[in-house]
Amino acid sequence: MDWAWFARQMASMARDLLAQESVDATLGRITHTATELVEGCDAAGILVLRGDAVRTLAATDDLVVVSDRIQGELREGPCFDAARSRTGERVYRIPDFTADAVRWPRYAPRAQELGVGSMMGFLLYTEDEDLGALNLYSRRPGAFAEASELAGWLLASHAAIAFSSARTHAQMEEAVATRHVIGEARGILMGRHGLDETQAFDVLRRYSQENNVKLREVARQICEKGALT
The missing domain is CATH 3.30.450.40 (GAF domain)
Structure with missing residues (x-):
């Protein structure tokens, strides 16, 4: 060697x-x-x-x-x-x-x-x-x-x-991306339903828990489709 x-x-x-x-x-x-x-x-x-x-x-x-x-x-x-x-x-x-x-x-x-x-x-x-x-x-x-x-x-x-x-x-990048998409989804809910930040986040969290879907995936669905299905 x-x-x-x-x-x-x-x-x-x-x-x-x-x-x-x-x-x-x-x-x-x-x-x-x-x-x-x-x-x-x-x-x-x-x-x-x-x-x-x-x-x-x-x-x-x-x-x-x-x-x-x-x-x-x-x-x-x-x-x-x-x-x-x-x-x-x-x-x-x-x-x-x-x-x-x-x-x-x-x-x-x-x-x-x-x-x-x-x-x-x-x-x-x-x-x-x-x-x-x-x-x-x-x-x-x-x-x-x-x-x-x-x-x-x-x-x-x-x-x-x-x-x-x-x-x-990679974990840090994913965390930043998650915060971004959740913030965007929360903004959509606030604008469409007259909710404040806390209420909009509660909607995301509750849907995530009740449907056993990750919070990021719930937020992405709202960003892509404009609503929860």
């Missing part, structure tokens, strides 16, 4: 991640960069757990999607464990799936059938939250050495910060 080259590429990637316009674009850049910078990496993806549900984000190959689905079904596997981080481990490196089937006795043979030779998983986390796991795959046994693990860990550290920042930015 040429670490001077790697450091320059990481610096370039860090700037590039901040320039992405959405969470999906940020994650896609992360996984694509993994296949470029981490020696031995043929495919990459991010596994996120929401309760019992497994989601695969920004997969660079169908192998990642299928692998995550199997781990979700079996409730075991290195990526699944990394995302849960119940054991406190933040990094997994499986040099050879043909020789390491003890920890995941049901998943390991399925991984071999998929053509997975070796794998690494890195928990994506900040001080405040666990975001999921960045998982790197190789079709060759023994593809990931210690240098690959260090490179993956450095990439994952940058990725976690970029992921968290992109998600926070």
